[in-house]
Amino acid sequence: MRGLAVIDRRIFLRGTAGALAAPALAAPAIAQVKPHVVVVGGGAGGATAAKYLVSTGAELDVTLVEQNRQFVTPFTSNQFLAGLKPYEQLVFGYDNLAGRGVKLVFERVAGIARTAKRLRLADGSEIPYDRLIISPGIDFRYADVPGYSAEAAERMPHAWRGGDQLLLLKRRLDAVEDGGLIVIIAPPTPYRCPPAPYERASMMALALKRRGVKDVRIVILDAKDHFTMQPLFEDGWERHYPGVIEWQDPKMHGGIKSVDPKSMTVTTDLETHKAALVNVIPPQQAGRLGRDAGLTDETGWCPVDAGTMKSLVDANIHVIGDAAIGGDFPKSGFAANNEAKNTAMIVRHELLGGRLLPVRFTNHCWSTIAPDDAIKNGARYEPRDGKIVMLDPYTSQRDESAELREKQAKEAVGWYRGMTTDMFG
Missing domain, CATH: 3.50.50.60 (FAD/NAD(P)-binding domain)
Structure with a gap:
């Protein structure tokens, strides 16, 4: 400095x-x-x-x-x-x-x-x-995922803070070959950036598609029985990456019984997954x-x-x-x-x-499914009786035109530029 x-x-x-x-x-x-x-x-x-x-x-x-x-x-x-x-x-x-x-x-x-x-x-x-x-x-509450720890994150990265973990996840993703399996463990709420695990699955699928990697699967083992903008993500996955991304709720997989960084396996009540890449996003x-x-x-x-x-x-x-x-x-x-x-x-x-001035809050979130296909949601909020209360929520719709989705992708780019300028001047 x-x-x-x-x-x-x-x-x-x-x-x-x-x-x-x-x-x-x-x-x-x-x-x-x-x-x-x-x-x-x-x-x-x-x-x-x-x-x-x-x-x-x-x-x-x-x-x-x-x-x-x-x-x-x-x-x-x-x-x-x-x-x-x-x-x-x-x-x-x-x-x-x-x-x-x-x-x-x-x-x-x-x-x-x-x-x-x-x-x-x-x-x-x-x-x-x-x-x-x-x-x-x-x-992170590492112990909430049996077998996971800060040390295990060096083989099964969470990449939920950026920095070295993000670079590690990128290297692991780039090493996935034909027929490889990727497992993403998604956390219970509340956690940082609710749509991010599902945007991450989209971006992983895009990276593999760009490299021409064949017969890969991305399995999301979720702690929740639904997730934000789920119909929009699932529609986008089917359009852009058919047969690649599979989401399982707790009733389907029965819960995470253990992860083993040495063997790169994830065991649920339903089955044991032998994976090329495991992205564990722990409870927070x-x-x-x-x-x-x-x-x-x-x-x-x-x-x-x-x-x-x-x-x-x-x-x-x-x-x-x-x-x-x-x-x-x-x-x-x-x-x-x-x-x-x-x-x-x-x-x-x-x-x-x-x-x-009166205290008011807003939140808008863009999620990229493909390069020219972004969805968004948001709302305004205000304090009432000591709590932040949501008002006027909105979300993208499944029948939006390709032109609107492309526009929203550009909005996301502009928001990031404005956001970081607002933070760092």
């Missing part, structure tokens, strides 16, 4: 500690002290929140804490598997946020001292905050930071007030993105971006005063 892109944590903390320990100042000097907002997590939620906190002036000190110096977008990553998008187009850095005035700290967060309102970092330093916004993303929960800070409930997710995205456990902490649960809102990049903008507005209003 260049110049002001990274602040030295210990210099930053010495300066802040000095301000905290200094004698009482005259009133004019006190007026110049800026509230300090710390944002943890540099994805669709955190990066957007940090940008919007500084976008309308310099009245706040904003620090973004992120472990990695680059972010690989999970959304649209399935297109990389099919060869529709190069990996480099999924990768973003944080220089532009630094140029806007966001202070960057690249370090893992070890914990939150909630009473003291201090963030503890893995290197032993601490960052005090007046308000904290966390977007810790997801973690809030990221470690939210759990360790005691911000989760019995569901494993962080409950929030829908009108403010404030944690129901600690009102000085806002939880946004996939880790939060607040009602009907899905877990998606679009949703996290929406939550971040509303949260930035609320934090600025509460710390500085000024205009406060």
Whole structure:
């Protein structure tokens, strides 16, 4: 990173500690002290929140804490598997946020001292905050899939976070030969991006079709008895990849009994699958930071007030993105971006005063079945009685014209460009 892109944590903390320990100042000097907002997590939620906190002036000190110096977008990553998008187009850095005035700290967060309102970092330093916004993303409940683990993911990748796992899944997919079997294990709800396992099956089938691989099967073993936009996906599979993709609900396969990374087998109550590639998408929960800070409930997710995205456990902490649960809102990049903008507005209003608009949410999701065939769904949402309530949902229809599907595929490309620009400036 260049110049002001990274602040030295210990210099930053010495300066802040000095301000905290200094004698009482005259009133004019006190007026110049800026509230300090710390944002943890540099994805669709955190990066957007940090940008919007500084976008309308310099009245706040904003620090973004992120472990990695680059972010690989999970959304649209399935297109990389099919060869529709190069990996480099999924990768973003944080220089532009630094140029806007966001202070960057690249370090893992070890914990939150909630009473003291201090963030503890893995290197032993601490960052005090007046308000904290966390977007810790997801973690996996590996043990819910018998035989699966973080180590097993090196042979049976989940690829649900991008990065090395996505590259590994791509290599495994490119190695599948004629007659090969691919098994996808789809998780129970809630999880990140509800249509994504089925878009992934589509993109895998497209990659194999482009390579001319023959007599392959993709079997989806689902934990659910139905999935989002199911008739649309199944219609698309029959049109573009007839006989390739087979979906099984729990009544059909009887449940996942075990996976064995060494033999590359998946055993269900019905049969044992010997596969060339196994993509296990495990059940999910809030990221470690939210759990360790005691911000989760019995569901494993962080409950929030829908009108403010404030944690129901600690009102000085806002939880946004996939880790939060607040009602009907899905877990998606679009949703996290929406939550971040509303949260930035609320934090600025509460710390500085000024205009406060009604809180509204929207979500739109495009899923690519083939290069010129994309489907979509979405809705608008609003907070009611502390929960996010869905209003006016819509979804694509089976009888849509080829021209409309092609238009929607182009919409998806435009949305991604706009979304990443909105996140990273």
